[in-house]
Amino acid sequence: xxxxxxxxxxxxxxxxxxxxxxxxxxxxxxxxxxxxxxxxxxxxxxxxxxxxxxxxxxxxxxxxxxxxxxxxxxxxxxxxxxxxxxxxxxxxxxxxxxxxxxxxxxxxxxxxxxxxxxxxxxxxxxxxxxxxxxxxxxxxxxxxxxxxxxxxxxxxxxxxxxxxxxxxxxxxxxxxxxxxxxxxxxxxxxxxxxxxxxxxxxxxxxxxxxxxxxxxxxxxxxxxxxxxxxxxxxxxxxxxxxxxxxxxxxxxxxxxxxxxxxxxxxxxxxxxxxxxxxxxxxxxxxxxxxxxxxxxxxxxxxxxxxxxxxxxxxxxxxxxxxxxxxxxxx
Numbered sequence: 001x002x003x004x005x006x007x008x009x010x011x012x013x014x015x016x017x018x019x020x021x022x023x024x025x026x027x028x029x030x031x032x033x034x035x036x037x038x039x040x041x042x043x044x045x046x047x048x049x050x051x052x053x054x055x056x057x058x059x060x061x062x063x064x065x066x067x068x069x070x071x072x073x074x075x076x077x078x079x080x081x082x083x084x085x086x087x088x089x090x091x092x093x094x095x096x097x098x099x100x101x102x103x104x105x106x107x108x109x110x111x112x113x114x115x116x117x118x119x120x121x122x123x124x125x126x127x128x129x130x131x132x133x134x135x136x137x138x139x140x141x142x143x144x145x146x147x148x149x150x151x152x153x154x155x156x157x158x159x160x161x162x163x164x165x166x167x168x169x170x171x172x173x174x175x176x177x178x179x180x181x182x183x184x185x186x187x188x189x190x191x192x193x194x195x196x197x198x199x200x201x202x203x204x205x206x207x208x209x210x211x212x213x214x215x216x217x218x219x220x221x222x223x224x225x226x227x228x229x230x231x232x233x234x235x236x237x238x239x240x241x242x243x244x245x246x247x248x249x250x251x252x253x254x255x256x257x258x259x260x261x262x263x264x265x266x267x268x269x270x271x272x273x274x275x276x277x278x279x280x281x282x283x284x285x286x287x288x289x290x291x292x293x294x295x296x297x298x299x300x301x302x303x304x305x306x307x308x309x310x311x312x313x314x315x316x317x318x319x320x321x322x323x324x325x326x327x328x329x330x
Contacts, residue, residue, distance in 0.1 A: 081115040084122040094121065108251045109175035110221065123168045131164035132157070179221050180252050186219030187254055188287060190226065191280035198273040204262070205233035225250060239266055254283055 088094035102117035138144040139153045148156070190211050197207035208230035216223030225246060232242035240263055247259040258279060265272045 081118050084118050088118070088122060088125070091125075094118075104248060105172050105176065107249045108179070109172050110179050110224070111175075120168045120172070124165055127164040127167055128161050132161045135160035176251055180250065182219060182221045183225065183250055184252055184254060185287075186215055186222045187252075187258075188280050188283040190215055190219070190222055191258070191276050191283065195273045195276045195280065198276065204239075204266075204272070205230045208233065254286075 085094065098121060099117050102120045103114050106113075106116050106120070135157050139148070139157055145153075193211045193214055194207050197210050198204075202210065208226045212223045212227035212230060216227070228249075229242055229246045232245060233239055236242050243259045243262050243266075247256045258276075261275045261279060262272075264270060265275060
């Protein structure tokens with residue numbers, strides 16, 4: 001038997017008591033961090049409610065103030081954004097229609113600040129220079145991949161330039177698709193609640209506000225849009241403009257159909273509850289059709305994993321013992 005280590009043996013200058021003390025301290029720190037995270041859970045609706053309240057104050061200032069005061073209250077000076085704007089204006093690359101299109105796409109992605117539109121246009125111009133210059137330095141200057149041929153180097157450099165130019169648009173499009181999918185999922189439930197509110201005698205802005213409160217935690221994106229629409233219905237001079245802003249902020253044909261219905265009911269005085277009930281049934285049927293479509297595609301999607309992973313294993317399990325018996329017999 002090996003002799004026991006003499007008392008006082010150390011490892012990396014620490015005894016067993018020191019190691020135990022260190023582990024106990026780490027465990028205590030982990031428990032404290034866990035308690036702190038549990039005690040400081042933040043309400044996910046608080047940030048959205050704050051943004052909506054700011055939007056309410058901006059709309060109120062825009063209606064009651066003069067043109068000069070309105071500009072002073074609505075436009076928040078951002079030094080970095082102002083520098084980007086002046087730089088792009090000096091290069092004659094900042095166009096109003098391009099800026100408006102970027103603002104609409106950012107609104108569809110859930111980004112309310114208009115300053116980010118200037119940042120997106122600035123990124124489209126700067127990122128190809130930075131990333132393209134880095135790629136050219138690595139490919140042609142440093143010769144980081146010496147075994148690459150001329151065609152492969154050119155394709156890598158062109159791919160880096162294209163990816164750098166499209167990176168802001170790809171990021172925004174991804175956020176727009178995710179947000180639109182989340183809004184589409186909760187739209188039938190929202191229309192059912194709107195029907196109930198309309199039949200209960202609530203006004204349109206009160207109905208939107210009520211639906212936003214009820215569905216805010218289950219569908220935060222939809223609740224955010226409905227709450228903002230309710231605020232705009234309360235403060236804008238034309239109610240049609242509030243509905244059109246909702247259709248602009250959400251890149252979804254179903255929402256455009258709801259907006260068209262709301263505008264027609266406001267204009268011609270047609271019953272709102274019956275129209276919304278028909279739309280809700282149509283959207284639910286459409287959601288069921290999408291689920292059935294995904295279920296119908298499942299056998300075709302599972303064919304490749306079945307052939308590559310399941311069938312070889314099944315053949316080994318079934319034919320393996322027979323092959324071993326045949327080899328032993330011969």
